[in-house]
Amino acid sequence: GQNIDQPTEMTATEGAIVQINCTYQTSGFNGLFWYQQHAGEAPTFLSYNVLDGLEEKGRFSSFLSRSKGYSYLLLKELQMKDSASYLCAVMEAGNMLTFGGGTRLMVKP
Amino acid sequence: GAVVSQHPSWVICKSGTSVKIECRSLDFQATTMFWYRQFPKQSLMLMATSNEGSKATYEQGVEKDKFLINHASLTLSTLTVTSAHPEDSSFYICSARGVDSTYEQYFGPGTRLTVT
Numbered sequence: 209g210q211n212i213d214q215p216t217e218m219t220a221t222e223g224a225i226v227q228i229n230c231t232y233q234t235s236g237f238n239g240l241f242w243y244q245q246h247a248g249e250a251p252t253f254l255s256y257n258v259l260d261g262l263e264e265k266g267r268f269s270s271f272l273s274r275s276k277g278y279s280y281l282l283l284k285e286l287q288m289k290d291s292a293s294y295l296c297a298v299m300e301a302g303n304m305l306t307f308g309g310g311t312r313l314m315v316k317p
Numbered sequence: 318g319a320v321v322s323q324h325p326s327w328v329i330c331k332s333g334t335s336v337k338i339e340c341r342s343l344d345f346q347a348t349t350m351f352w353y354r355q356f357p358k359q360s361l362m363l364m365a366t367s368n369e370g371s372k373a374t375y376e377q378g379v380e381k382d383k384f385l386i387n388h389a390s391l392t393l394s395t396l397t398v399t400s401a402h403p404e405d406s407s408f409y410i411c412s413a414r415g416v417d418s419t420y421e422q423y424f425g426p427g428t429r430l431t432v433t
Contacts, residue, residue: 243424248408248427249427250410250424251361251424253423256421295360305351305363306363307362307363309359
C-alpha cells in the first residue's frame with residue numbers, strides 16, 4: 209500500500225515564508241502533485257513534480273527528491289488568502305492519485 | 318482551462334432514499350473520471366475510477382451496489398448513492414482526465430450530501 213505523510217496543521221505570519229513537507233512510500237511513482245483546497249471547495253492544482261529538483265511558480269515552489277521519497281511546498285510572501293488546506297498527492301502506475309491527509313495552514317496577521 | 322461541473326452542489330435527503338450526483342466536463346472530453354469522498358477535516362479518498370463505456374473500478378471497501386457509477390459519455394459521469402444513510406453524509410468530489418492528458422485531473426466543485 210501507500211503511505212503519504214504531511215503535518216496536520218501549520219501556522220505562519222502574513223508576509224513570511226512557510227514550507228510544508230510531504231514524505232511518501234509508494235509501490236510506483238508517476239509524479240507528485242500539490243493542491244490547495246479552501247473549506248467546502250474542490251482542490252485546485254498548484255504544482256506537479258516528476259523529476260528531482262525545484263519547480264518555481266510565482267510565490268509557490270515545489271521540490272522533489274525521489275530517492276528520499278520527499279517533497280515540499282514553499283509559500284513565499286504569505287497572504288491571508290493562503291489560509292487553506294494543502295494536499296500532497298502521489299500518482300502511481302495506472303495514473304491514479306492517492307492523497308495525503310492534508311496540511312491546514314493558518315496565516316495570521 | 319478545463320472546467321468540470323457537478324450538480325447538485327448540495328443536497329439533503331432522507332434516510333433510505335437514493336441521490337444522483339452528476340459530473341460533467343464542460344469544454345473537453347474526459348476519458349476517465351474519478352469519484353472521491355471527503356469527510357470533514359480529512360483528505361480525499363478515491364472511491365472509484367470510471368472509463369467511458371466501461372464498468373467502474375471500485376477501491377477496496379467501497380460497495381459497488383451502494384455507489385452506482387455510470388459513465389455513459391465522454392462528458393458525463395453519474396454517482397448514485399442508493400438507500401442513503403446518515404453515515405453517507407459527506408463531500409463528494411469528481412475529477413476528470415482529458416483525452417490528451419496523461420496525468421492532470423481537473424476537479425469539480427464538489428457536492429455536499431446530508432442524509433437525515
